[in-house]
Amino acid sequence: MQEEHSGAPQAAPTAVAQQAAPAGAAAPKTLVLVDGSSYLYRAYHAMPDLRAVPGDPASPATGAIRGIINMLQALRREVRADYAACVFDASGKTFRDDIYPEYKAQRAPMPDDLRSQIAPIHEVVRLLGWPVLAVPGVEADDVIGTLAVAAARQGVEVIVSSGDKDLSQLVDAHITIIDTMSGKKRDVAGVEAEFGVPPALMVDFQTLVGDPVDNVPGVPKVGPKTAAKWLQEYGSLDALLARADAIKGVAGENLRAARGWLPTGRSLVTIRTDCDLAEHVAGLPALDSIAAGAQDTGALRVFYEKYGFKSLARALDAQAVPPELLEDAVARQQHQPGAGPAPELFDEPAAVAARQVGNLRYETVLTWEAFDIWLARIAAAELTAVDTETTSLDDMRAEIVGISLSVEPGAAAYIPVAHAYPDAPAQLPRDEVLARLKPWLEDGAKKKLGQHVKYDRHVFANHGIEVRGYAHDTMLQSYVLEVHKPHGLASLAERHLGRSGIHYEDLCGKGVNQIPFAQVSIDKAAKYSCEDADQALDVHRTLWPRLQAQPGLAAIYALEMQTSEVLYRIERNGVLIDGPTLSSQSHALGQRILQLEQEAHALAGQPFNLGSPKQIGEIFFKKLELPVVKKTPSGAPSTDEEVLERLAADYPLPAKILEHRGLSKLKGTYTDKLAQMALPRTGRVHTHYAQAVAVTGRLASNDPNLQNIPIRTPEGRKVREAFIAPPGRVIASADYSQIELRIMAHISGDEALLRAFHDGLDVHRATAAEVFGTTVDQVTPEQRRYAKVINFGLIYGMSSFGLAKNLGIENKAAAAYIERYFQRFAGVKRYMDETRASAKEQGYVETVFGRRLYLPEINSPNGPRRGAAERAAINAPMQGTAADLIKKSMVAVQQALDAGKPGILMIMQVHDELVFELPEAETGWVRSEIPRLMAGVAQLKVPLVAEVGVGPNWEQAH
Template identity: 35%
Template sequence: MSPPDAAPDDSALYLIDAMSLAYRAHYIFISRPLINSKGQNTSAAYGFTNSLLKLIEDHDIEHAAVVFDEGEEDTFRKEMYDDYKANRDPPPEELLENIPYIKEIVEGLDIPVLEVPGVEADDVIGALAKQAEADDADVVIVSPDKDFKQLLSDKVSIYKPAKGDQDFEIKTGDTFRDEYGLDPAQFVDMLALMGDSSDNVPGVYGIGEKTAQKLLREYHSVENLIDHADDLSGKRAREGMQEHAEEARLSKRLVRIRTELDVGLDWHELQRRELDEEKLTAVFQELEFDSFGDRLGIEGGEGSEEETDEDDPDLQFDFGPYEKVQELDPEAVDYEVVRTEEELHAFADRLGEEARYAFDAEATSRDPMTADLVGLSFSSEAERATYVPTPLPDDTPTDAVLDVLGPVLARDTEKLGHNLKYDLLLLKQHGVEVGGTLFDTMVAHYLVAPEENHNLDDVARSVLNYKMVPIADLIGDETDRDSMREVEVETAAPYACEDADISYRLADELEAQLEDGNVLDVAHDIEFPLVHVLATMEHTGIRLDTDVLDEILAGLEERLSGIEEEVFELAGEEFNINSTQQLGEILFEKLDLPVVSKTPTGKPSTKESVLQELSTEHEIPGLVLDWRSTYKLKSTYLDSLGELVHPETGRLHTSFNQTRTATGRLSSSDPNLQNIPIRTEMGRQIRRAFVPKDGWALLSADYAQIELRILAAMSGDDAMRATFQEGGDIHTDAAARVYGIDPEDVTPEQRSKAKEVNYGIPYGISPWGLAQRMRMPVDEAQDIIKQYRKSYPGVSQLLNELVEKAQDKGYAETLLGRRRYLPDIDSSNSNARSAAERVAVNMPIQGTQADMIKIAMNRIHDRLAGDDWATQMLLQVHDELVFEVPPDELDAAQTMIDDEMRDALPLDDVPVTVDMDTGDNWLEAH
């Protein structure tokens, strides 16, 4: 609940951003959707209504409107930039089906529903907000959308719904200035520099949030920055503004809310007077929301939630609208601080007697490889915790504190915590090795609800209905704020203790959910041990030869310049190759090339597939494709890899993400090694810069065609199994069967087409998709797929069975039981249903591969540590593991790694093969 002096007076105008709240409501319940007795998913309507009623109950609202995007027409932003919001997935069908009900409920509450054709809801809200502000009225914008921060003022505030309960976080002009050191009007410039991936706003390459704030404090606006681009001290910012001024201007036009628009409405008319009880009763009965009727004093009907709760176990889950959200109560918990060396020794003795406890580290940075330790908190009982600051208040230094706690942490006892990889890495950097088995509540939550958010605040809200103390209360939001080092021990201690306490409380709850979801073994046998493995790999890092990087970068820059000169000569003028508008003018107006396809706004498209087709008509489209791929390689890797090398270790320490992908695969960031191109020569050259220690070798071990082998084992297809059992080439065999010829007669082109089908079929590739990939007629692609299914009937049967199982269970699962929930599997929307069906087929295969390589990593890690090897595991990329090996261990390491990878997850009658090689760099070894 907001403090009394934070809310506007009763005559304020409340403008509610409908779709953002509906999205939020839908995804709060994504892993356990609200389904009524008619089989309707009512999550979005339920959560939206609950938030709206909370707002009405807490504030005596007189003027209000709920604003929707009209959705039928393209907006001016789409006309301005046809890639605007291009990477957004369509809303889930279940959410869309809730929208008419939400509108009826809003109208029943006598709140105007606004939709203005051709105008986004943001602009409608912005125009009305400024209109009311001009009349000296207070305005409250209810939305989680950050873009509205540009409207903040002394009269305009934002109520941002908090996650997990129905409280609202209040943003004002003053809180914005405190947070960013800028005026709210400058938030437009900040967004223009940063870009916005959710709306596909390009921004300026090389400028993130922190740099944007710093630049705007000095230069105030995008336009002034462009004028002074040459004067900027930072290389990335200077080059970014010099090379991407047009993108900055475009981005600013895209992100600015158009408050001057005439939306044909007067804010004074947006009044609510009395409920339409008849309408509300009807819609609440339809959705079985009779508890809301009780809340509003409206008589309910039959079939209410209360009457069905006792009978339907699926409705036993308490979704929390009436249960008071728990928060830190200093009187109810026993949190203590270790202040002296004497107290430290006594605490260490007590902790050493515990067989199981949670711990959490506080540090000066989110990067564990560069952060300083600020303190450690521990909990071995709910509502009890101890904080050990480093150094201690009696000036006992950090090293001395760790000398006492280190041996306790190293013992073979179970450690609980949230995102333990961070804590393990941080402590490794401070010379402390954490031993024992782990229970990571972030990883556990990922296994039971893979589509949800997994940070500690969200998990505490979701699982315990507990609202944690925000870190912003201690150090402020985001960048240029204090670190935990500047926070007084007395202030930091409750926050730190709460982290350990809540992690301890979460563990038992999540253990039960893991068991209910049949993924307890996946957690304890695969994912929890992997935390130790990944922490060790990240801490080890890999050596990077920056001289090779510089050489490659120089070559790419020379290639870009050469392509540009060639394009400009052919075009007869210079233009911005990266501008789709300018490129379109050259291709379709000046050169009069045929329009292959159009954007949603009717403009000629210049997307990759179009340029590929046009490359047979003229040289420029093919050159532009070369330029784009080269530029992407340069900007994504060559411009930043060298900067990521650790100043002390001289190595690159990528971060492996264990909870990002719904299939169970690992991803990586800073840098993203999974996306380094391997099929192009330029992409392969980047791997040349990854090198071992002097005199050592890099060893690459790669599962051969593992997903097809898993497919053969799962399907039991005789033909596919036989090929692998006999050591044949699966792509040649597929081509021979599809084309009805002998394997020795298969041409390279036929094998290539069969390979695309082999890898495409398990991912639901369509005839049209295959035709696009292979540049063949759709009819030919359809015939190939049809013949493939005939040739491998077991595979065809399996694909059907996987979809049917997902429809029956509501989720797909791997051979070991890892699950991915599929709420759209029975959707009436064919596109949404088809996408879910593709996931139902793909996830069991790709997820099983992920399980297999994780098991191998765990076993190899244990062998390396237990047998005292010098060999180190460095990277995991797709189906490949990369090691750094001394010469005297090379033969033994190859044998051991091959054994552990092949035996990680035996496949029924299908051999697992590992391709292995070594070299002086990653390219040579792969």
Template identity: 35%
Template sequence: MCEKILLIDGHSILNRAFYGLPDLTSPEGLHTGAVYGFLNILFRVLEEEKPEYLAVAFDRSEPTFRHQKYPEYKGTRKPMPEELKEQLPLLQEMLAAMGITTISLAGYEADDLLGTLAKRSEEKGMDVTVLSGDRDLLQLASKKTLIRIPKTAKGQTLIESYHEDEVLEHYQVTPSQIIELKALMGDSADNISGIPGVGEKNATRLIKEYGTVENAYAHAEEIPQKRARESLLEHYELAQLSRELAAICTDSPVEFSCEDAKVGDLYTKEAYELCRKLDFRSFLNRFDPAQVNEDSMEQDFFTCSDFEGCEALFEKAAQAEAVGVSLLGDKEGTYGLGLALNEDEIYYIPVQGMTTPGYLSEKLESLSQNTMLCSMDVKAMLKHIELRPEAKVFDCGIAAYLLNPLKSTYTYEELARDYLDGKAIPAKEELLGKISLKKAWEQDMPELEQLACYMAYTAFCVRGPLEEKLKETSMWKVYTEIELPLVFTLDSMEKWGIEVKGEELKNYGDQLTVRIQELEKLIWQQAGEEFNINSPKQLGVILFEKMGIPGGKKTKTGYSTSADILEKLAPDHPIVNDILEYRQLAKLKSTYADGLGAVIEADGRIHSTFNQTITATGRISSTEPNLQNIPVRMELGRLIRKVFVPEPGFVFLDADYSQIELRVLAHMSGDEKLIQAYREAEDIHRLTASQVFHIPLEEVTPLQRRNAKAVNFGIVYGISSFGLSQDLSITRKEAAAYIQKYFETYPSIKGFLDGLVEQGKEKGYVSTMFGRRRPVPELKSSNFMQRSFGERVAMNSPIQGTAADIIKIAMNRVYKRLLDEKLRSRLVLQVHDELLIETWKDEIPQVSRILEEEMKGAAHLAVELEVDMHQGDNWYEAK
């Protein structure tokens, strides 16, 4: 069997990956999607081809032109987007780390080098595979040279393969005649113009008939197609030039040694560390842990499982200023504790014998009184142990979130890489694979010890850099006064949960089912036939073809039936209105009526998880289940709140901030008119309508008030004239006029919002009133849509983030007051600007006062914070 060489067109494959795959960013904010896509294709082709030799060719610079004497023909290439340009050195660094040979030569493009090496390799009797997204390379195909071209179809990357026979079969010309085709029909990608009036079909016909451009020209008078004949006669010199531009050089003076390009071990320690740095987690399992972790810390890991040893260990820990702690556990149990006394002494205490969860809880609670417990996730630890809110703890995950709220995860190995000079530590998936903690504990796997120790070590080591960075960025107070106390507040809410009446939930589901079936029959009746309402394809055909409703937008898969399109049609078409209601009720049924029933625990309560590190603005989110997204627009949606009830002897007190984000906008912008309106307790939407439309306050119509309300809240979210026109069903011109009048009415707001965008551009981030930062990398994007999104983010984040900070401060204060005053009442739910207290009936006056004082006193603004408060025997009544 012949030896094989794989030759890759570096720029071409990188470019294809850039446009064919979603963008990714590294933890440092670098664009990495194209590099990731390139490596995916590389690994796939390597596994398929199994070559002995490998080289990647690059143009010397971008753009370069093969024929420097004709710059006007190739000089109009679009410049490489900045997001792609910054990835080229990253890719070359990765290839170097993997020991892959790269080649380039001044004055020659990558395909010239590929052509040269393909020819030389064939002459040596080798099999050649050329990987490129450029079909020009098909001219190199032969019996020995295979051209492989990736393409994206239906979201998947397919790779077409061509030897010379496949080229002839597919294009009806030989590989060498590909050049002739290009001469006639041109190539927009390479700015090869070809000749006017000759497309692919005519060009193929001419080359099949005459073989070459020269021969076609010699027999031009015989060409039956008048336009092609006249064009060839008139533009023959252009065709010759295009042919020269399309021809790949196969005898460039590039220096190349096969031995240097021999495929070795690509999965080196350097490549592993770079994959970690770029957050290419899916590639990490390709590396041999023993090889890439040669500087393993595991010699510093010790197991301590006897009672006397554990007692001595905790006594030693009590002498330290801080220790790293990791508690391994899940819903099924607690399995072990990692304890880092310093960088060189890391212990694992398995839960067995005397070291029970209760023992560990007691020891850690005692330890936390004087020694700082540094953990990756304090709230997760609190699921297994009890700590008082005044315990000395440091939450590394929350600290890292504040410093970079755009990330999706804050794992220990990521923090080690980001804050310990790129230190490579094996991730949980590398140690345990898909094995659960419980299974690893039952099997007494040594990797469980390693996991606990690595987590404790990282928590101990990153605390210093994180604290320093928080102080450097002026977010230390946000961390210590808002986020860290919130851990204990949220933990309490999760543990209490909220009671749900299962039988009433079932009845509610039955009620929904009846209405859904009514709507189904009504929709079928109006359509004149039965069809699957949940099928967008069938629904599109019914609405826009059979019923002839105007406004349908056809896509590749059929008509779009998205909510925004249907909502525009609903006022004029009863069937569309019924379909929207059907969808909403079906969502209610599946997500809430059925979904909530599945998560009611043995105590009859739902225990949602409240997340601090998910949203970029600082808002708390709720998952498993999401209790913050219960519908409120429809009465039937609101009715689901009736199934949430307090325990016997308790009632619900619900307190909701009134227009908090508009009040924050008034304060932060300093706009005197808006501030004065709030101070005079005006109806802010009616007042805005009065001032925008220049009419007396008492003459403002409900429609004008509604429009002013949309503008008021839209401004907070950086709404565009297009967005407002969609919301109000008015023209874009009218919407732009509304916005302009609004800014004329409240002139300081426009300057404030513009200033936020400028701050985002200058500093790379915007800040809340309390100093929380939100990076806005989109402002530097070369993509207009991305920049526009960035501007909206820059305007909205400080306002929404400040409101989020205020509600968090209020939550912490309310929770602390309930504890300090030893009340039976407890905070059980937070939904955006709303707090729900399960209140002991005898404590209603006291709890009402606490809510009023702490929510209003959470921040001192130029306008007073207002709170709406209600009570009831279920959440529906309280709201």
């Protein structure tokens, strides 16, 4: 399985093995310490916006509570504990605030929605059997440090569950840190492998590097690599400081300058292990008062019902049922002929409860007898989860190594077909396995699901199989329900089911040492792949009822599934690339880049590296004495893109450097590489469309990125000349006209905007006439330009300051233009005010078609973050509606092509544009029918208009 936007299949962590006792000796006892403060924030940000009363924003928030429950339940399954505690930060100051008043000064206040969940979280943690510690005046890290060291001295094995790297300084032979979210394990070897120093030097390491999160400065410009290098060479921070005068360069200067601060920094980053906890942990160093307890089932049931966790309450009852009976009951309830999963059973992870008391039934298929049994099972199933393991992340080149199938919770099969390593067992031949599966895979009546099914469709197509019947994609279900959350399967399983699993890297390794999946042992591969199929089915049974309960979101999900099908077709088609044209363009760009270098050197009066910010800064501000526009965080004059653009208006050298950068990027990204990216067997470039990335619903293109070709420059537009049609065929481009302004008119209902579009006016001229108090035919080009900037600027929430900067005018004049605009277009102002208010109340905005766009920062106490969220609230419905419209157009046009125009291929989607390759004889049909189809996908208050151009290449089709 390949998950979109992941780079490799994800999975959750494996259990930490308990240390085995010598024969005849008692097993060492174990203390499990949970960094509750770390858990709080991770649960809050990982979970959807759950409420005690679903869908009621006024109801108490419960997402963090549910996340904590999931995480603690998963931890308890993974690790045996004799003693345990969940440690939280108490409110109020600590000794570090006395040492350094700026400690943690940059941290944003806790969100109100999270603060309101603290008390119930403490309550449910206790009910789950975990002692809760929150010690006034002592940070959670110091409580954990004191308990861990006290226990380790008694021979107790200590496991600390946290994602905080600071705790690594505690690690020794008896203390291990695990991160149950990422699966990372920090034992002595793990700490040294991750940071380059052993745990004993982590305090020195952290002192040098500092901690930006807690606002603790380190040595300026000294990062982890430099810190590790110094400590490896000198052995300790004290030894390093004793030789500080010998350290050369800027780093040495900064180290010497920081000598006076470093003792304070060390005291701030050092975790205390001697805190007085007597009032909170009776009898310390004995640990009896924090012995791991049993959960209080009765009180938990009341708690779960109070906060709306119905399936957790049911799971408490399920745990009392014998495993074999529960498993049979669940199977019967889930698989009645013709009935889908019951929403009341799967609205939350009830299936997980069943599995916790039963056994996973994962099977490796190595014989035809076993294969035939599974073929019969999937043929009879209502829905089957399918997952592939492959040779590559590139879906157009990947070949199948194995296939996993699941038709019921806790049961899955892995069919290995191409594992190759010494002593690998005999496997069923791939070609014959695929031949026997092909009828079922290509049967649209046999419903299938997966995680990022577009990838698997390509993989099967590489073997000559066109899969039909994909009914569900868990990645897209998550994308529609919770667009602001991660959509990888591991995240979904952890977030919604409390399930964890195996990491891809655990099997294959990382970096240069990573092995192909075909070299993974079949027994390990089977567990990993079966788990993926099983979890995908499990996640679907949780998310699908939630979608069904919200018709608007269900409709968006149906659109996304249809879009996935069309994108698969577009990617499969690809676009023909003209290599000689690109080569010629690369040569011309290379000559111009060289010329720009020479011109820049002449303007500077000396040669320098145009790619070096340091050298540019020296030329600009020391030699030429150009004005300093802004500074970097370290205080040096900045030479970033914004600075260059502002200086280029008055000075020739920054303009040359900007042009040099732009052309170098164009050459390196496109003209040099596009031809190399063409698939040898097709001669065409096959871009990949990421469907579950942008929160607005827009698609992202990569490998190559077709959306970032800089078409505002002549050189950038020329690149599109290399996207060509074969002999006898042409390229057609269909593009919506002023789509976001039309959406603004529809959403706002502003009478002046509606009238302009209905009358077929140039909307920017019409806007200028209103703002400048003139007639449409008397609007000057400059006035139209101002109006265009205002129209698009307001869509993106532009302030008067931003407008003034964009137009090059005074702030006062820009503010006057905006005020006049809102006077003439009162409906737009009303829309903006109402949208901001609605977003603050419900935490999201919606597109015209019901897509939800969440705004986590809309009520943030941080002014800039809140302002950005307010601007997004205004813009997101327009961008999101435009994304919905182009997707609806893709679906409608593809259906028309399938119905009678098989020779016309949709080959690209870029922003609001669809690109086709077609026989010359079909030009008339495309010119008349594509605009009609695109205009007819929705009925807005203004007409939708699409325009078509045709030519031998993409550029000439515009």
